[in-house]
Amino acid sequence: MSIGSFLLRRLGSGALAILGVSILVFAFLHLVPGDPVDHLLGGEATADQRKKMEHCMGLDLPAHEQFIRFLGHVADGSLGVQCPDPKGKPTVASRILEVFPYTIELAFAGMLVAVLLALPLGVIAAIRRGTWVDTMATATSLSVIGMPMMLLAPVLLLVFFIWLGWSPGPTETGFGSIVLPAIAVGVHLMAMLARMTRSSMIEVLNEDYVRTARAKGLPEHRVLIGHALRNALLPVITVAGLQFGSLLSGAIVIEKVFARPGLGLTLLEAISERNYSVVQGTVLVIAVIYVVVNTLVDLAYGFADPRIRRG
Amino acid sequence: MKTGIKLSLSGRIGAVMIGAFFFIGIFGPWLAPYDPTAVDLDARFLQPSADHWFGTDMNGVDTLSQLLWGARSALTISMVVVAITSVVGVAVGTIAGWFRGAVDEVLMRIVDVLMAFPGILLNIAVVATVARPGLGVMIAALCINGWVGYARVTRGEVLALREREYVSAAVAIGASHVRIMIRHLVPNILGPAFVQMAFAFGSVIMIEATLSFLGLGPQLGYTWGAMLDQGTTFLWRPGFTHYTLLPGLAVMWVVLGANLLSDGLRDRFDPRHRGRQ
Numbered sequence: 230m231s232i233g234s235f236l237l238r239r240l241g242s243g244a245l246a247i248l249g250v251s252i253l254v255f256a257f258l259h260l261v262p263g264d265p266v267d268h269l270l271g272g273e274a275t276a277d278q279r280k281k282m283e284h285c286m287g288l289d290l291p292a293h294e295q296f297i298r299f300l301g302h303v304a305d306g307s308l309g310v311q312c313p314d315p316k317g318k319p320t321v322a323s324r325i326l327e328v329f330p331y332t333i334e335l336a337f338a339g340m341l342v343a344v345l346l347a348l349p350l351g352v353i354a355a356i357r358r359g360t361w362v363d364t365m366a367t368a369t370s371l372s373v374i375g376m377p378m379m380l381l382a383p384v385l386l387l388v389f390f391i392w393l394g395w396s397p398g399p400t401e402t403g404f405g406s407i408v409l410p411a412i413a414v415g416v417h418l419m420a421m422l423a424r425m426t427r428s429s430m431i432e433v434l435n436e437d438y439v440r441t442a443r444a445k446g447l448p449e450h451r452v453l454i455g456h457a458l459r460n461a462l463l464p465v466i467t468v469a470g471l472q473f474g475s476l477l478s479g480a481i482v483i484e485k486v487f488a489r490p491g492l493g494l495t496l497l498e499a500i501s502e503r504n505y506s507v508v509q510g511t512v513l514v515i516a517v518i519y520v521v522v523n524t525l526v527d528l529a530y531g532f533a534d535p536r537i538r539r540g
Numbered sequence: 541m542k543t544g545i546k547l548s549l550s551g552r553i554g555a556v557m558i559g560a561f562f563f564i565g566i567f568g569p570w571l572a573p574y575d576p577t578a579v580d581l582d583a584r585f586l587q588p589s590a591d592h593w594f595g596t597d598m599n600g601v602d603t604l605s606q607l608l609w610g611a612r613s614a615l616t617i618s619m620v621v622v623a624i625t626s627v628v629g630v631a632v633g634t635i636a637g638w639f640r641g642a643v644d645e646v647l648m649r650i651v652d653v654l655m656a657f658p659g660i661l662l663n664i665a666v667v668a669t670v671a672r673p674g675l676g677v678m679i680a681a682l683c684i685n686g687w688v689g690y691a692r693v694t695r696g697e698v699l700a701l702r703e704r705e706y707v708s709a710a711v712a713i714g715a716s717h718v719r720i721m722i723r724h725l726v727p728n729i730l731g732p733a734f735v736q737m738a739f740a741f742g743s744v745i746m747i748e749a750t751l752s753f754l755g756l757g758p759q760l761g762y763t764w765g766a767m768l769d770q771g772t773t774f775l776w777r778p779g780f781t782h783y784t785l786l787p788g789l790a791v792m793w794v795v796l797g798a799n800l801l802s803d804g805l806r807d808r809f810d811p812r813h814r815g816r817q
Contacts, residue, residue, distance in 0.1 A: 242652065249653030257665050375796035377746060379753045379768040380788025383775050387784075391776060478658035482750060486772055497754060500668040512665055516657035523656070 235531055243524035250516040254509045255299050259292070269312070269503050285312040286506070299509075308510035321510035324495065329514075332491035335483065336476040338407050339415030344469060346419045351426025351465075352458060358431060366423065373420035378479060382413040382486040399488040406489075414483045418472050425468055429461040436460075463530075470526035474519030551804015557797025558741070565615030568608030576601060576609040576762040587779055594782060597770060599761070606762035607786055613763050614794070617675065618744040621682045626737050628683075629690025630729065634721050636691065637698025644695070651692055654685045663747060667756045675758050678751065682744055690736055697729040731809030735802050742798025749791045764791050 266274075266282050274282075283289050287298050302309040308321035354366035389396040389409055397406040433439065434457055442456045443449075481493030488494075492511055499507035547555060574592075580600035588595045594603035632651075636644040654662070666681035667673045673681075701707060702725075710720050751757045752765025753772075760766060764787035771784030 245649065246653055246656035249649075250657055253653070253662070254665070257669065371799065372792070372796065375742070375792045375799060377749060377768070377788055377791045377795070379749065379765065379772070380784065380792065383768075383772045383784045384788075387775055387781060474658055478660050481660070481664075481754065485754060496664065500664075500756065508665070508668055512661050515661055519657045 232532070236528065239524060239527055239531070243520055246520045247517055250513065250520070251300065251303065254513050254516070255296055257505075257509060257512075282312060285310065303513070308513065309506040311504060311506055321506050324507060325492065325510055325514055328490045328492060328495050331489060332477060332480050332484070332493065334407065335410055335414055335480050335489070335491060336473060338411035339413075339418065339476045339479075340469065340473065342411050342415035343418035343422055346416075347422035347426055347465075348458075350419075350423040352430055352453065354423070354427040355430035355434065356453070358427075363427075366427070370420040370423050373416055376417075378413060378417070378482040379486070381416060382410075382483055385409050385413055386486065399486075410483050410487045410489055413486070414476055414479050417479065418469070418476065421472065422465055422469055425465050426461065429464050430457060433457045433461040467526060467530050470529075471523055473522045473526075474515075477515050477518060546808065547801075547804040548807055550800045551807065554738075554797045554800025554802070554804055557793060558738075558801055561611065561794050561797065562615065564608060565611040568611045572602075572605035572608040574602035574605040576605045577760075578602075585774075585777065585780060588782070594786060595779075597761075597767075597783060598774065601761065603767075603783060603786065606767060607764075607790060609762045610764045610767060610787060611790070613675075613758075613760060614745050614748065614791075617679060617682070617748050618741050620679050621686055621744045622737050622740050624679075624683050625686035625740065626690055626733060629687035630694045630726065630733055632687065633691040633694025633696075634698050634725055634729070637695040638702060638717065638721055638725065640699075647691070648695070651688045654688045655692075659685045660747060660750065663751060664754070664756060667751055672759055673756065678748065678758050681751070682747060686740065686744065689740070690733060693732050693736060694729050697732060698725050701725055701728055731805075735806045735809060738798055738802035738805055740798075742795040742802075745791060745794050745798075749787075764788075 266279055266286070266288065270278060270282060280289075287295050290298065299309070302321075306322055308325065310319055311321055311324065350366050350370075354363045357363050386399070386409060390398045396409050439452060439457055442452045447455075477492065480491055481496065483489070484491040484493040485497060492515055496508065496511040496515075498504075499511060578601060580596070583592075583596050583600035584598055586592050586596040586600070592602050592604065594607070596602055597606070632647055636647040662685050663681045666684055667677055670677050707720065707724055710724050715723075748757065749763070749765035749768065752763045753769045754765075755769060757763055757765055761770075767787040768784060768791075771780070771787070774780050775784065
C-alpha cells in the first residue's frame with residue numbers, strides 16, 4: 230500500500246470513529262428515560278420555566294434539527310450552551326477549557342512516570358530472565374495490573390500525605406502536588422509497558438546484530454542500550470502512545486480521590502447537576518482526544534515501519 | 541487421550557482464586573452475621589472486635605457483612621454481563637465472519653466505533669442518563685460495549701474456519717446457514733471465547749467497582765465500589781484504613797484470579813502460546 234492510501238484509510242477510519250462518537254453522544258440525551266426537563270427542574274416547575282428550559286436545550290426542535298444544531302455547536306467550538314448555568318459560564322467549551330490543562334498535565338506526568346519506571350524494570354527483567362529478579366518484576370507487574378485505582382490512589386494518599394507528610398495534600402497546588410496523582414495514574418501503564426519492554430528486549434537480544442556487537446568487544450552496557458534497547462523501544466513507544474487515552478479516562482478516578490480539577494471531575498459534577506450538555510461535551514472531548522492520539526500514533530508507526538502499511 | 545482441562549500452575553491458582561470468589565458470592569450472604577443495610581447510629585466507626593470482626597462503617601453497619609453481600613452483588617452483575625455479552629458477541633462475530641460482505645462491513649464498523657474510545661466513558665454516559673441507577677441499568681451499561689471483544693475475536697476465527705473442508709462439505713450437502721453456524725462454527729470457537737470470558741469476568745468487576753466508586757452505581761451501600769468510596773472519604777480517620785483496604789483487595793483478588801485463569805486457558809486452548817512463557 231502506498232503512503233498516500235495508507236494515510237487516507239487511517240484518517241478515514243479516525244473520522245468515522247469521531248462521527249460515531251458524536252452520534253452516540255447526541256443519542257445519549259434522548260436515551261434519558263422520562264423528560265430531561267423534569268430531571269432538571271423537578272415536578273413543581275411552571276409551564277413557563279419548562280418552556281424556557283426546553284428552548285434552551287433545543288428540545289422543542291425536531292430530532293434531525295437538534296442533531297444539526299448539535300453538530301453546529303461542535304463545529305463552532307462552543308460545544309453548546311449550559312442550560313442550568315451554575316457558574317456564569319455560558320458555553321460548555323468555556324467550562325471545559327478551564328479544567329482542560331489540568332487533565333492534560335496529569336496525563337503527561339502519568340506517562341512520564343510510566344515510561345521512566347517501565348524501561349529499567351523491563352530491561353532488568355529481560356537481562357536476568359528466569360531468575361528471581363525476573364519473577365519479582367513479573368509478579369509486581371501482574372499485581373499492579375490487577376490493582377484498582379480506587380485502592381492505589383487512597384493508599385498513596387494515606388502513606389505519603391497522612392502518615393509520612395511528605396506530599397502536599399488534595400486541593401493544594403504547586404509542583405509537588407502532581408507527584409502522587411501522576412504515580413497513581415501512571416502505574417497501571419507502567420506495569421503494561423514493563424512487560425512489553427521485557428518481551429521485546431528478549432526478542433531483540435537474540436538477534437544477530439546484538440551478537441555481532443558483543444563479538445566486536447563492545448562493553449555490555451553499550452550493547453544493551455545502544456543496540457538492543459533502541460530497537461526494542463519501537464513497539465513499547467507505540468503502546469505507550471495508544472494508551473495515552475486510557476490515562477485520560479483513568480484520570481476520572483484519580484481526580485476524584487485527589488480532589489484535583491480536571492475533565493473527570495467536571496464530568497462527575499455535570500452528572501450530579503444533571504447538566505446534560507456538559508456531560509455530552511466532556512465525553513466528546515475525551516473521546517476525540519483519544520481518537521486523534523491513536524490515529525497519530527498509528528500514522529507515525531506506519532511511517533517508521535513500512536511493514537505496518539501492508540497490514 | 542486425556543480429557544479435561546489441564547492448566548499451568550498459575551492458571552490453576554487463578555481457578556482457585558475465582559472458585560473462592562464464587563463460593564463467597566453464593567454462600568457469603570448466609571454467612572454474614574448482620575444485615576448489610578441495618579443502620580445503627582450508636583455503633584458508628586467501631587474498631588474490629590469479636591462482635592464485628594472488621595468493625596463498622598459510618599452508619600454502624602457491620603463491615604464483614606457488607607463485604608460478603610458485596611461479593612454477591614459483584615458476582616451477580618459479572619455473571620449476567622459476561623453471559624449476555626459473550627452470547628451477543630459470539631453471535632455477531634459468527635454472522636459477520638460467515639456472511640462477510642455488507643453485513644460484515646456494517647457490524648465491524650460498529651465494533652470499530654465502540655472500540656475507538658475508552659469504554660468506561662460509554663458506561664458512565666449510560667448510567668448518567670438516570671438519576672438513581674438500579675442493577676438493571678448498571679448491567680445494561682456494562683453490556684453496551686462488552687460484546688465487541690468477543691465479536692472481533694470470533695469473526696477472525698470464523699474467517700479462518702470457513703475455508704476448512706468440513707465446512708465446504710456441510711455447504712455441499714445443503715446444510716442451512718443457521719445449521720452451519722451453530723453446529724460447525726460455534727463449537728470450534730468456544731476455546732477463545734472461554735479465554736475472553738475469564739478475562740472479562742475480572743474487567744467487569746473492575747468497571748462495576750469504578751462506577752460505584754464514582755457514585756454512579758446502584759444505590760447500595762455494600763458494593764465494593766461504594767465501600768471504597770466511603771473509605772476514601774474517611775481516609776483521614778485513624779483506625780478506618782482497613783475499610784479502604786478490604787474491598788480494594790477483594791476487587792484485586794478477583795481481577796488477578798481472572799487474569800491468571802484467562803492466561804492459563806489461553807495457553808491451554810491456543811497451541812501457539814504453549815510453552816512460550
